[in-house]
Amino acid sequence: xxxxxxxxxxxxxxxxxxxxxxxxxxxxxxxxxxxxxxxxxxxxxxxxxxxxxxxxxxxxxxxxxxxxxxxxxxxxxxxxxxxxxxxxxxxxxxxxxxxxxxxxxxxxxxxxxxxxxxxxxxxxxxxxxxxxxxxxxxxxxxxxxxxxx
Amino acid sequence: xxxxxxxxxxxxxxxxxxxxxxxxxxxxxxxxxxxxxxxxxxxxxxxxxxxxxxxxxxxxxxxxxxxxxxxxxxxxxxxxxxxxxxxxxxxxxxxxxxxxxxxxxxxxxxxxxxxxxxxxxxxxxxxxxxxxxxxxxxxxxxxxxxxxxxxxxxxxxxxxxxxxxxxxxxxxxxxxxxxxxxxxxx
Numbered sequence: 473x474x475x476x477x478x479x480x481x482x483x484x485x486x487x488x489x490x491x492x493x494x495x496x497x498x499x500x501x502x503x504x505x506x507x508x509x510x511x512x513x514x515x516x517x518x519x520x521x522x523x524x525x526x527x528x529x530x531x532x533x534x535x536x537x538x539x540x541x542x543x544x545x546x547x548x549x550x551x552x553x554x555x556x557x558x559x560x561x562x563x564x565x566x567x568x569x570x571x572x573x574x575x576x577x578x579x580x581x582x583x584x585x586x587x588x589x590x591x592x593x594x595x596x597x598x599x600x601x602x603x604x605x606x607x608x609x610x611x612x613x614x615x616x617x618x619x620x621x
Numbered sequence: 622x623x624x625x626x627x628x629x630x631x632x633x634x635x636x637x638x639x640x641x642x643x644x645x646x647x648x649x650x651x652x653x654x655x656x657x658x659x660x661x662x663x664x665x666x667x668x669x670x671x672x673x674x675x676x677x678x679x680x681x682x683x684x685x686x687x688x689x690x691x692x693x694x695x696x697x698x699x700x701x702x703x704x705x706x707x708x709x710x711x712x713x714x715x716x717x718x719x720x721x722x723x724x725x726x727x728x729x730x731x732x733x734x735x736x737x738x739x740x741x742x743x744x745x746x747x748x749x750x751x752x753x754x755x756x757x758x759x760x761x762x763x764x765x766x767x768x769x770x771x772x773x774x775x776x777x778x779x780x781x782x783x784x785x786x787x788x789x790x791x792x793x794x795x796x797x798x799x800x801x802x803x804x805x806x807x
Binding site for chain 1: 652655659660762791795798
C-alpha cells in the first residue's frame with residue numbers, strides 16, 4: 473500500500489526541495505535579467521567622477537573651516553576683552569567728567585547721578601554686551617556672505 | 622541599459638575628463654567591467670533588497686565604493702566578489718532604514734507582461750516567499766542558484782566561514798521551499 477492510501481503525503485526529500493528552490497530562483501533570475509535596466513557605464517563613471525571631485529573639494533575645505541572657527545573664537549575673545557576695557561574706560565571717564573563739572577559749578581548733582589550708575593549691574597552690562605555681540609555677529613555674517621560670493 | 626544619446630555621452634566624457642580625481646580603475650577598464658557585471662548585480666540587489674529603487678541607488682553606490690577602494694585585486698573574480706560584498710553590506714544597511722522592503726512585496730504593475738495569470742501568481746508567490754527570508758538567506762540562495770557561485774565565493778561575499786555555507790544553504794532552501802509549498806517543513 474502506498475502512502476496516498478493511508479491519507480498522508482510523503483515529506484519531500486532534500487533533492488526535491490532543492491529542485492523546488494532551483495526552479496523558483498531560476499524563474500526569478502530570468503525575470504530579473506529581463507527587468508534589469510542599469511544606467512550606462514558612461515553615466516555611472518561620470519557620476520563617480522563628479523562625486524569623487526566633490527568629496528575632494530569638501531576635504532580641501534575642511535581645514536579652511538577650522539581656520540574660520542579659530543578666527544571667530546579669537547575675534548570673540550578680543551571683543552570680550554574690549555568690552556571689559558570699554559566698561560572700565562566709561563567708568564573712569566564718567567568720574568573724570570564729574571570732577572571737571574564740579575570744578576566749574578557747585579551744582580553738579582545731575583551729572584553726579586551719571587557717575588553713580590553701577591556699571592557692574594546686570595541691567596547695564598547685559599544690554600551693552602548684547603549690542604556688542606550683535607555687532608560682532610553681524611560683522612561675521614557679512615564676512616561670510618561676501619566670502620561665499 | 623537606459624537610453625543615452627551620443628551627445629550625452631560626449632558631454633559626460635568631456636566633463637569627466639576635466640575632473641582631476643584619482644579612482645582605482647581607469648575609464649576603459651571600469652566600463653568593460655561594469656558592462657560585464659551591472660545586469661547581474663542589479664538583479665542581485667533588486668532581489669535581496671526587494672525594491673527596485675533601492676537597487677538603482679545601491680548599484681551606483683556599489684560601483685562608486687569599488688572605484689574608491691584601495692584593495693589590490695588579484696583577478697576579475699576577486700574584484701567581482703569584492704563588489705558583491707560591498708553590495709551585500711549596502712543592502713544590509715538599507716534594511717535598517719525606515720522604508721519597508723519586500724512589503725506585500727510584488728510590484729506587479731511594473732513587471733513585464735506575464736504569459737498567463739498562473740505565471741503571474743506563481744512569480745508573486747516566489748517573491749513573497751523570498752521576501753520572508755532574511756537578507757542573508759536571500760543572498761545565499763541567489764548567489765548559489767542564480768549565479769552558480771561556489772561555497773568559497775559565497776563565503777567571501779557574505780563574510781562567513783566556507784564550512785558553514787552548506788548548512789546555511791540547507792536551512793535557507795528548506796525555509797523557502799516551506800513557504801512555497803506548505804507540505805515542506807522548514
